[in-house]
Structures are given as C-alpha cells and as structure tokens.
Amino acid sequence: MIEGILIGLSTALSLTNILMVMVGCFAGTIIGMLPGLGPMTAIALMIPITYGFDPSTGLILMAGVYYGAVFGGSTSSILLNAPGIPGTVATAFDGYPMAQQGKAGKALAIAAYSSFAGGTISAIFLLVAAPSLSKVSLAFRSPDYFALMILGLTAISAFSSKGQFLKAMMMVVLGLMLATVGQDSLSDITRFTFNNMNLTDGISFVLIVMATFAMSEALTIVFRGKDPNRAAKQISLTELGSIKVNKEETIKMAKTIPRSSILGFLIGVLPGAGATIASFLAYGMERNYVNEEEKQKFGKGSVHGLSAPETANNAACSGSFVPLLTLGIPGSGTTAVMLGALLGFGIQPGPRLYQTNPEIFWSVIMSMYIGMVVLLILNLPLIPYIARILAVPRNYLIPLILFFSVTGIYLMSFNNFDIFLMIIIAVVATFLRLYDFPMPPLILAFVLGGLMEETLRRSLLISDGSPNFLWDRPITLIILLITITIVGWQIFSTFRKKN
Amino acid sequence: MRISPTKFISLLFLVLSVFYLYTAYNIQVFAFDENAPFNARTFPIYLGWAGIVLSSLKIILPEKITKEVNHKHLDYKSIIYLIIISLIYAAVILKIGYFISTSLFLFASYYFLGERRWGLMFILSFPFVAAFMYLLHGLLNIYLRDPFLKYIGVMG
Numbered sequence: 001m002i003e004g005i006l007i008g009l010s011t012a013l014s015l016t017n018i019l020m021v022m023v024g025c026f027a028g029t030i031i032g033m034l035p036g037l038g039p040m041t042a043i044a045l046m047i048p049i050t051y052g053f054d055p056s057t058g059l060i061l062m063a064g065v066y067y068g069a070v071f072g073g074s075t076s077s078i079l080l081n082a083p084g085i086p087g088t089v090a091t092a093f094d095g096y097p098m099a100q101q102g103k104a105g106k107a108l109a110i111a112a113y114s115s116f117a118g119g120t121i122s123a124i125f126l127l128v129a130a131p132s133l134s135k136v137s138l139a140f141r142s143p144d145y146f147a148l149m150i151l152g153l154t155a156i157s158a159f160s161s162k163g164q165f166l167k168a169m170m171m172v173v174l175g176l177m178l179a180t181v182g183q184d185s186l187s188d189i190t191r192f193t194f195n196n197m198n199l200t201d202g203i204s205f206v207l208i209v210m211a212t213f214a215m216s217e218a219l220t221i222v223f224r225g226k227d228p229n230r231a232a233k234q235i236s237l238t239e240l241g242s243i244k245v246n247k248e249e250t251i252k253m254a255k256t257i258p259r260s261s262i263l264g265f266l267i268g269v270l271p272g273a274g275a276t277i278a279s280f281l282a283y284g285m286e287r288n289y290v291n292e293e294e295k296q297k298f299g300k301g302s303v304h305g306l307s308a309p310e311t312a313n314n315a316a317c318s319g320s321f322v323p324l325l326t327l328g329i330p331g332s333g334t335t336a337v338m339l340g341a342l343l344g345f346g347i348q349p350g351p352r353l354y355q356t357n358p359e360i361f362w363s364v365i366m367s368m369y370i371g372m373v374v375l376l377i378l379n380l381p382l383i384p385y386i387a388r389i390l391a392v393p394r395n396y397l398i399p400l401i402l403f404f405s406v407t408g409i410y411l412m413s414f415n416n417f418d419i420f421l422m423i424i425i426a427v428v429a430t431f432l433r434l435y436d437f438p439m440p441p442l443i444l445a446f447v448l449g450g451l452m453e454e455t456l457r458r459s460l461l462i463s464d465g466s467p468n469f470l471w472d473r474p475i476t477l478i479i480l481l482i483t484i485t486i487v488g489w490q491i492f493s494t495f496r497k498k499n
Numbered sequence: 500m501r502i503s504p505t506k507f508i509s510l511l512f513l514v515l516s517v518f519y520l521y522t523a524y525n526i527q528v529f530a531f532d533e534n535a536p537f538n539a540r541t542f543p544i545y546l547g548w549a550g551i552v553l554s555s556l557k558i559i560l561p562e563k564i565t566k567e568v569n570h571k572h573l574d575y576k577s578i579i580y581l582i583i584i585s586l587i588y589a590a591v592i593l594k595i596g597y598f599i600s601t602s603l604f605l606f607a608s609y610y611f612l613g614e615r616r617w618g619l620m621f622i623l624s625f626p627f628v629a630a631f632m633y634l635l636h637g638l639l640n641i642y643l644r645d646p647f648l649k650y651i652g653v654m655g
Contacts, residue, residue: 173550192519
C-alpha cells in the first residue's frame with residue numbers, strides 16, 4: 001500500500017496535476033454555486049476539456065470539480081437559501097439563518113472547515129478500504145455483478161425519487177432502453193437504429209449527460225423564469241461579515257465532524273445513496289446527539305446543524321468512489337458520469353484497476369487530499385469575491401451553458417445529427433423534470449446498460465437459460481434479497497402515506 | 500375525464516414501451532442464435548415488458564398530486580426561441596463553421612433572453628468564442644473543425 005501511495009503522490013504532485021486540481025476546484029466551486037447546476041453538470045461540462053489529457057490528469061481534474069461543486073453548492077445554500085445541489089439542502093437549514101443574522105462569512109467558513117475535515121477523514125477511510133475491497137471483489141462473478149447492478153439501480157430510484165419510486169424506475173428502464181440503441185456488443189447486430197447510420201455506434205454517453213443535465217438544467221431555469229417562488233432571496237453579497245471561527249464554535253465542530261464523517265462515508269459507499277441522504281441523516285443524527293439547549297437552536301443558525309450536513313456530504317463523495325474504483329459500478333449519478341469519462345479514456349474501472357493501472361487508482365485517491373487542501377486554501381480567502389458570481393445574470397449564464405454543451409458534442413463527432421439528438425433529448429428531459437421524473441436513475445442506467453446486458457448474457461449462458469443463477473450463489477442471493485427489501489419498503493411506505 | 504400530466508407521460512411511456520417491445524421481437528438474429536439462451540433480442544424484450552408493467556402501474560394506481568405546475572409561471576416564449584435558435588445553430592454549424600455559427604448563436608441567445616447591452620453581448624460572443632477556440636485548438640491541441648476559418652487561412 002505504501003508503494004501505491006508513493007505512486008499516487010508522485011502522479012498527483014506533478015505540476016500539471018496540481019494545476020488541474022486547482023482549476024477543477026475553482027471551476028467546480030463556481031459552477032456548483034450557481035443554483036440548479038450541480039456536480040454532475042460541472043463534470044459533464046469538463047469532459048470535452050479532458051479529451052486532450054492523459055487519464056490520470058483528466059480524472060484528477062474531474063475529482064477537483066466534484067469537490068469544488070459540492071462546496072460551491074453550500075455557498076448558494078447559505079447565501080441565497082437556493083441549494084445548488086440536493087446534497088446541500090440540509091446545509092441551508094442552519095446556514096441561511098446564520099447568514100440572515102449577519103454571520104454569512106462565519107457560516108461559509110464553518111462549511112469550508114467541515115467540508116475539509118469530512119473529505120479528508122473519509123479519504124483516509126477510502127485509502128484503507130479500497131485496496132481491501134478490490135481484493136474481495138475479485139471473487140465476484142457475473143451473476144453477482146448483475147444482482148449488484150439491479151441493487152444499485154433500485155437503490156438510486158428509491159433514494160432520488162422523493163417518494164415517486166415508480167417514476168424513477170421508469171427512468172431506469174428508459175436509460176437502459178437508450179443504452180441498447182446501436183450494435184449489439186457480441187453479435188454486432190444493429191438494434192433500434194431504424195437504418196440510420198448515425199445511430200450504429202449507439203448514443204454517446206456524453207450526449208446523454210449533456211442533454212439531461214447541462215442543457216436541460218439551462219432550459220429548466222429559463223422555463224421557470226417567471227416563477228415567483230424561485231426568485232432568489234438575496235442577502236448582501238458584498239458584506240458577508242468575519243470568517244473567523246471562535247473557540248466555542250471550534251469545539252462544537254470538533255464534536256460533530258468525526259461522527260458525521262463516519263456516517264457520511266458509510267452512506268456514500270452504499271449504491272444509490274450518496275451526499276443527499278448522508279447530509280439529511282447526519283443532520284438528524286446530530287440533533288439527537290446534542291443537549292436540549294443546542295437542540296432548540298437547530299433551524300435558527302446552529303453550528304452543529306451546519307457542520308453535520310457539510311461534513312457528511314463531502315465524506316459521502318469520497319465514499320461513493322469505493323464502488324466505482326473497486327467494482328467498476330458507480331454508486332451515484334455523479335460517479336456514473338465519471339465512469340463514462342473513464343470508459344472514454346479506454347479504462348475499465350473495477351477490481352483489476354488496482355493492479356493494471358495503479359497510477360490512476362492511487363493518484364485519484366491522493367488527489368482527494370490535495371483537492372481538500374486546495375479547496376480550503378483557495379476558497380476560504382476568496383469567498384467574498386467568489387460569492388459575487390451568484391450575481392451573474394441568467395441572460396449570460398444560460399447561453400454559455402448551451403454553448404458548452406453543444407461544443408462538447410461537436411468536438412466529439414463533428415456531426416450535426418448528434419446536436420439535433422441532444423436538443424430533442426434535452427427538451428424531453430426538461431418536461432420530465434417539470435413533473436418530477438428524476439434524471440440520475442436514467443444516467444446510471446444508461447452507463448450500466450451495456451455491462452448489465454453482458455453480465456446477464458454470461459449468467460444465462462452458464463446456467464443454460466435457467467433463472468437459477470439468481471439464487472445459486474449466496475452473494476447473489478443476499479444482494480437480491482436487499483433489493484427486494486428496498487422495493488418492499490418503498491411499497492410499504494407508499495401505502496402507509498396514503499392511509 | 501381529466502388526465503393528470505404524470506399519467507399522460509406514463510401513457511406515452513407505455514406506447515413507447517409497446518413500440519420498443521414490438522421492435523425488439525423483430526430484431527434479426529443469426530439462425531444459430533435463434534434458440535440460444537441469450538441473443539440480441541433477449542435483453543430488449545425484458546426491458547420492453549418492464550416498461551409496459553411500470554407505466555401501466557403508474558397509470559392504474561391512484562395518484563396523490565403533491566405539486567401542481569402553474570403554467571402561467573412557465574416562460575414558453577423564451578424557451579421556444581432558445582430551442583429554435585439551437586436547432587438553427589445545429590443545422591448551420593457544419594456549413595458556416597464553428598466560429599461564426601457559435602458567435603451568432605450566443606449573440607442571438609443573449610438577445611432573446613432580454614439582454615440589450617450590445618457591447619457586452621458582442622464581447623461575450625465573437626471575442627469570447629475566438630479565445631475559447633484558441634484555448635482548445637492552440638493550447639490544448641484539441642482539433643476543432645471549422646471549414647470557414649480554414650478557407651480564409653486562419654486555421655490549419
């Protein structure tokens with residue numbers, strides 16, 4: 001492991017890669033700060049830029065963007081009560097009241113320190129857990145992988161659907177359907193192309209991400225432009241107050257951070273869960289831990305209430321890399337985007353990544369530490385200036401997002417069919433979003449579609465077409481039982497709500 | 500009978516799933532693969548059925564409407580303009596090249612979203628796209644196809 005750490009450090013500490021972490025953190029912070037744009041959009045917008053880099057550098061840039069975007073999301077939560085991403089909704093519960101009391105600078109500083117601590121502690125967990133899990137996951141066979149993917153898709157549907165499980169599952173099926181367009185990987189038979197040569201290679205992953213996130217986010221912002229409920233409740237972006245944290249507040253943070261980090265990391269490892277669930281659970285857990293006097297302050301600017309979700313959402317980000325790096329199966333929409341980018345570089349993440357491309361495996365882990373330090377050093381003093389980005393008028397913001405989306409696709413294919421297709425998918429996605437059909441399950445399903453079909457093919461061929469492979473191996477059976485429990489729980493909670 | 504938008508979308512998804520399933524059954528597979536435990540049709544057939552079951556459940560089961568979309572608050576005009584200029588942009592990008600089409604697209608988008616500061620609109624379109632192209636093509640060595648700039652000798 002020491003050798004791996006040294007390999008990772010030597011790669012991550014090269015001048016280019018340090019520069020990329022800095023650029024990534026900075027760009028991620030700015031994009032994540034803009035309401036409506038989250039880490040998935042930020043990473044998607046970076047994909048065209050990474051085409052010219054080697055895989056380690058590209059991934060390091062994207063990891064920096066990821067952390068930056070999560071941090072940026074908390075800034076808009078605290079200053080505008082408009083979370084950039086769902087993972088920072090809980091941050092607004094106490095961050096925004098604190099900002100309203102004239103302590104916006106302090107709230108941003110607490111968020112920055114908590115994010116730093118949560119991210120760093122969980123990166124240590126990742127360092128220890130990932131290599132061990134890589135070895136364990138070598139024992140996984142095709143049926144286990146198939147079951148694991150079913151679990152991941154079910155879990156993301158359960159967690160991202162805000163009680164609309166069926167809608168999320170429909171999005172999963174739509175994502176898998178889109179993944180089947182083009183040539184079948186084994187027989188080369190074309191499917192669902194309708195004799196259109198442009199579809200023979202299938203629909204590009206970047207196209208789907210750009211359409212369902214970047215472009216559709218931009219269209220949604222324009223579409224809901226007249227909604228009075230969505231108008232930003234702006235506090236002063238120029239007078240944020242001191243960013244100094246006193247001794248009493250530091251002690252409170254010191255108590256909250258360790259427990260929220262552990263919780264955040266564990267939730268992040270679970271397929272489909274991620275930063276949103278982690279931050280809400282950490283907020284709830286913290287409320288139960290503190291004394292009665294502190295409990296009364298929750299929702300009115302509590303340090304515990306701000307620190308807990310901020311620590312947990314960053315810890316969950318590191319945790320979500322565990323299934324991606326060790327099993328090659330992304331646990332969240334954001335890591336699904338990163339998986340797509342990795343596949344674009346010709347790298348298949350999974351248990352063998354640890355052996356075949358150790359420099360990538362370790363440099364990503366090492367870049368997380370560097371990213372955390374960069375985020376703290378770069379962002380804390382710049383908070384008052386960065387916050388002014390929130391004042392960028394949408395008249396400029398929207399066209400620039402559309403421009404980056406189209407450029408990304410144009411660079412990939414130099415083909416206007418792909419641009420037309422992207423616009424059509426973006427328009428459909430905009431309407432689906434309007435009626436609460438979630439997009440992360442669609443992206444995860446699209447990314448996993450090919451692998452899922454492949455593992456199902458192998459499992460069915462080995463079992464000679466019998467469904468026995470679903471219960472022959474204990475691991476497969478356990479994973480499927482967990483999936484059934486999640487589905488059962490969703491049905492139960494739906495009926496309970498109706499009654 | 501008034502059908503809710505969610506149920507209408509589910510109905511469209513049901514139609515899509517039926518069409519998908521029909522197409523899946525018609526995928527041409529090799530003769531020796533016809534009776535294999537798994538062929539190019541198998542996975543799409545499962546998906547088609549899954550789509551039909553899920554969308555039917557969504558249509559049949561009673562729906563608790565938690566959020567009403569107020570259409571008066573939706574800016575249809577701006578979004579239609581943006582989609583039209585995006586489609587025009589996609590149609591002309593290969594013909595007139597990346598630089599001119601992108602700059603015009605940005606300029607038109609700013610205009611249709613209500614911007615009227617002409618100087619800023621110009622800077623954030625033509626010079627901005629030129630700088631972006633230099634970053635990609637000149638510094639990052641990412642090839643950007645532009646027949647027009649190639650024709651006038653600016654790009655190699």
